[in-house]
Amino acid sequence: MRPNLSTTLGSAAVLLVFLALWQWAPGALGMPEFVLPKFTRVVEEAGRMWTDSQLLKHFGITALEVIVGFALGSLLGVMFGVALGLSPRTEAILSPYILALQIAPKVAFAPLFVMWLGYTVYPKILVAVLIVFFPVMINVLSAVRTVDPDMVNLVRTLNAGRVQIFRLVEFPSAMPALFSGLRIAATLAVIGVTVGELVGGNLGLGYLLVDSEGQGNTAGVFVAIVALTLIGILAYAAVVWAERRLLHYLPRASVTTV
Template sequence: MAAVDTTLRRTLIEYGQTTLAVVVLLVGWEVLCNVLSVPKWLLPAPSQIAADTWEIRAVLPMHFGATLAAVVGGFVLAIVTGIPIAVLVVYSPFLRRVIFPFLLTLQSVPKVALAPLLLLWIGYGLHSNMIVAATVAFFPIVINTATGLESVDKELLELTRSLDASTARVFWCVRLPWALPYIFSSLKVAITLAVIGAVVAEFVGSDKGLGYLILTSSGAMKTSVMFGVLLLLSLLGIASFYAVAWAERRLCPWYLPTNTDPPAI
């Protein structure tokens, strides 16, 4: 019981410190804005941000949902194209030589610059936002998956060879699980990139989404709403990151350190 109590106390202290820091920041911000009479369009006070964002609460879920759909859709699309491409590249030297130059070129082009072209080809709408998000998120998945599949212990592969195991069996039972931690570390990067990609697509051409809201409120000098939407966007990013991290803990528990004690304070 005593152990539980100390853990609980420690957790409360940790969260308490974080909360305190946030509160201090917000209060300081509010006070400074009032004392120095900072113009609303330049830097709105937290109370102003809350009030103005609250005012558009009726349309927020729709915009939030649109961006969330583009992020999740783009992320899934990046996975279902990225992982098979990595598998092809690992198993076929020919495809590696053919595909890699294209991948590198695609990666070196700034996606922001690519977005207008993609929208021109595919048209406006959720599906094109997903595709833009996917093109941004896809590269690290390909690279990490390929690295993971190739990093399998050489002696382990010799063992499978000594058993005359089929390529398919070795893939499903050895290579893919071996690559899983690599894949997940790329997914954690990819999900945050997917958020960027979705917002970029919404900037370029869209009639809904959080990116679109930022763009319109900026046009209308509604800086307070921009701040509110930015906060929502970062919440979306953080939540989706933790969703991936949670899936990682569930799917590759062997990879995580066995010592889960919190660091000593």
């Protein structure tokens, strides 16, 4: 459902109040600039970083890492989710190891990936893949398992093969749950890439964040955080756009995503 005018105006009002508090509250509370810089100070620092620190280049590198990590993690999640959903025996064999991989802290893997692959984009992408994989896999697996058996039996009476049952019933039924997982994964991909850049990187917004922190440049830290947030918002919006385009063609009864 598209937001109406009052909803848009309400969101804009909340944003304006937030920016106003950011601008004037630190001074009113007596906070020094190095603790919480004013909004205009952050904007000024963003302009300086744009020209002196190649902010756009670092933004593009992080965005590319997020896109690749999100795409690969989602693809693996769909593949494993379908395979485990269609084969309970396979799930029983592999689920303990997949769960152990999910429980293991991803921050612990980042230094290993840097040691193995060096200060390249690959460690950051791998961390993003690990974080994105699990929510997509779980959502797809659950959706495949909860397909209406009457629909499956109906298609079988029409002499449909296993591939046809999956294509006509199981996969379309799993699409809403898949996009729910993709919404979560879109934001988690940014976290994964940022963790990788914080641990070991010489490019990207995570690197700029660490570099600004090392110089005591609080405004620069805020610039990096805002840029990372923007990437996450764009990734999430892209998933929502694709969801509306694709689920629009599914029967209304199958569309349960909020």
